Amino acid sequence: MHRVTLIPGDGIGPEISAAVQEIFAAAAAPVLWDVHFAGQGGIDRCGDPLPEATMASIRANKVALKGPLTTQVGEGYRSINVTLRQTLDLYCNLRPVKSLPGVRSRYEGIDLVIFRENTEDLYAGVEHRVGRYAAESVKIITTEASVRIAQAAFAYAARHGRKRVTAVHKANIMKLTDGLFLASAREVAKLNPDIRYDEVIVDNLCMQLVMRPEEYDVLLAPNLYGDIVSDLCAGLVGGLGVVPGANLGEGGAVFEAVHGTAPDIAGRNAANPAALLLSAAMMLDYLGEGPTAARIRAALEAVLAEGRAVTPDLGGSATTLQMTDEIIRKL
Numbered sequence: 651m652h653r654v655t656l657i658p659g660d661g662i663g664p665e666i667s668a669a670v671q672e673i674f675a676a677a678a679a680p681v682l683w684d685v686h687f688a689g690q691g692g693i694d695r696c697g698d699p700l701p702e703a704t705m706a707s708i709r710a711n712k713v714a715l716k717g718p719l720t721t722q723v724g725e726g727y728r729s730i731n732v733t734l735r736q737t738l739d740l741y742c743n744l745r746p747v748k749s750l751p752g753v754r755s756r757y758e759g760i761d762l763v764i765f766r767e768n769t770e771d772l773y774a775g776v777e778h779r780v781g782r783y784a785a786e787s788v789k790i791i792t793t794e795a796s797v798r799i800a801q802a803a804f805a806y807a808a809r810h811g812r813k814r815v816t817a818v819h820k821a822n823i824m825k826l827t828d829g830l831f832l833a834s835a836r837e838v839a840k841l842n843p844d845i846r847y848d849e850v851i852v853d854n855l856c857m858q859l860v861m862r863p864e865e866y867d868v869l870l871a872p873n874l875y876g877d878i879v880s881d882l883c884a885g886l887v888g889g890l891g892v893v894p895g896a897n898l899g900e901g902g903a904v905f906e907a908v909h910g911t912a913p914d915i916a917g918r919n920a921a922n923p924a925a926l927l928l929s930a931a932m933m934l935d936y937l938g939e940g941p942t943a944a945r946i947r948a949a950l951e952a953v954l955a956e957g958r959a960v961t962p963d964l965g966g967s968a969t970t971l972q973m974t975d976e977i978i979r980k981l
Contacts, residue, residue, distance in 0.1 A: 652937050655707040656683040659717020660690045661911025662921035667717045669923035669974040670930050673949075676978040679934060679942050684711060688730055689719030689911075700730050708738065712902035713937065715930055718911040731906075732775065735768045740897035740904055741795060742802045743768040745880040746932075751955035753888040754965060757863060760886050763812070764869045765803035766876025767831075768897060770795050773873045791827040791872060796834035802898070803870040804842040814846040815839070818855055818871035818879060831872050856882060884908075891963055892954075894928035896936070905933040919969040922961040924950060927977075949980035 658667040674681055686704040687695050696703070699721070708714045719730050734740065743766035749759055776788035803815050817835040821828035832849060839847035850858070852875045859866065859879070863886050871879055884893040890909035897904045907926040915921060927950055934943035953959055959976035960966035968976070 651680045651682050652713065652939075653682045653684055653711045654933070655704070655711045655714035656685045657688050657704065657714060657716040657719070658685065658691065659688075659907075659911065660720040661718060661913045661916040663691075663717030663719070663911060665916070665919065665921045665970050666907065666923040666926045667715075669970055670715070670927050672974055673923075673927060673946060673977055673981075674930065677942055677946055677949075677981055679946075680939065681934075681937075688716075689721065700733055705737070708734075708902065708904065713933060714902075714904045715926070715933055716904055716906040717926060718907055718909060720911050732773055734904060735897055736774075738899055738902055738904070739769065740899040740902070741767065741769050742799055742896075742898040743876060743880075744802075744806075744896040744898060744932075745883070745893065745908070747880070747883040747887055747893055749887050750892055751951050752957045752960070752964075753892050753954055755886065755888045757886050760863055760883075762863065762866055762869065762883050762886075763806065763810075764871065764876060764880040764883060765799055765806070766871050766880060767795055767799040767873050769873070771873035773877075789824070789827050791830050793830060793834050796831045796872075797838060800835045800838035800870055803868055804838055804845060807845050807868050808842065812845070812868050814848070814867040815842075816855075816866055816869050817847070817849045818852050818869055818875045819849060820852050820875070822851060828872070835870060852879070855879065859883065859886065880908075889963075890925060891922045892924050892928070894925060894932050896929065896932050898936075903933070903936055905929040905936075919971055920961055921970050922963050923970060923974060924954070924964075945981060946977075949977045952980045953977050 658664040686707045688700050692699050692701045721729050745764040747762045770790045772789050774790045780786050819828040884890045895906050895908040931943040931946050953976045959968040
């Protein structure tokens with residue numbers, strides 16, 4: 651039995667988290683949930699958007715599943731997601747993006763994987779005022795962080811039979827920072843001669859992904875570009891509601907739905923649980939429970955393919971509970 655920290659999240663988070671718990675129970679997934687809170691839920695219960703009890707649970711269990719969280723916007727409020735990644739050194743953001751049956755999209759056969767460095771770049775949050783009318787943010791790129799995310803991308807490619815890793819950059823302008831990222835990636839590529847390695851400028855990549863997404867395989871990117879490109883790729887397969895995400899480090903992992911809290915439909919039993927469920931299936935793979943993960947994915951894909959019991963964002967009229975029940979029936 652695997653003990654896992656569950657952060658239900660805010661907005662629609664509790665509803666889709668409950669759906670995942672029901673499906674895991676029906677699939678006899680060997681997971682014991684340790685429920686803690688963050689975001690608005692953390693503030694309401696503990697007066698803290700990231701309570702120490704939540705952090706202690708993640709450190710102890712080393713694996714967490716997280717629903718979407720509310721982060722206050724404005725000066726003085728730090729992103730909870732960034733804090734989790736940096737505090738726990740979850741340096742690898744892994745986002746597989748794959749076409750799913752029955753999900754409306756202009757594209758077919760998409761199968762991309764994005765590896766995003768998770769701890770530095772402009773997301774390091776090193777900012778300061780420059781006088782009264784300007785502010786400055788420092789872009790930090792290190793060899794250590796660049797090498798380890800490149801190693802993760804190439805190791806994944808080798809393990810999963812992927813043939814190509816493409817590094818994403820803007821080194822034509824940011825010659826030192828992005829240049830260092832590319833130099834690190836090239837050194838790792840030399841150690842993996844069986845996998846094709848190439849590089850693409852980020853703005854060109856965005857255009858190419860819209861025109862010819864099938865040409866790409868594994869994308870390797872610094873933090874900011876990876877954030878933007880991974881959401882762009884999600885749009886190729888139907889949106890963030892059908893894309894899973896993981897934050898991985900040497901000492902643990904946090905799996906998450908990367909969409910927002912959708913407060914406009916919170917509590918209305920209309921939320922789509924697919925992204926969090928797919929993230930939870932990734933978590934099962936990570937825990938060595940691949941057959942159970944495969945059963946859950948197959949059940950979800952069968953429901954999506956039929957299109958009869960899916961939520962409104964997927965083109966149906968089913969409630970969250972109805973979609974959950976149908977997935978359980980498909981198990």
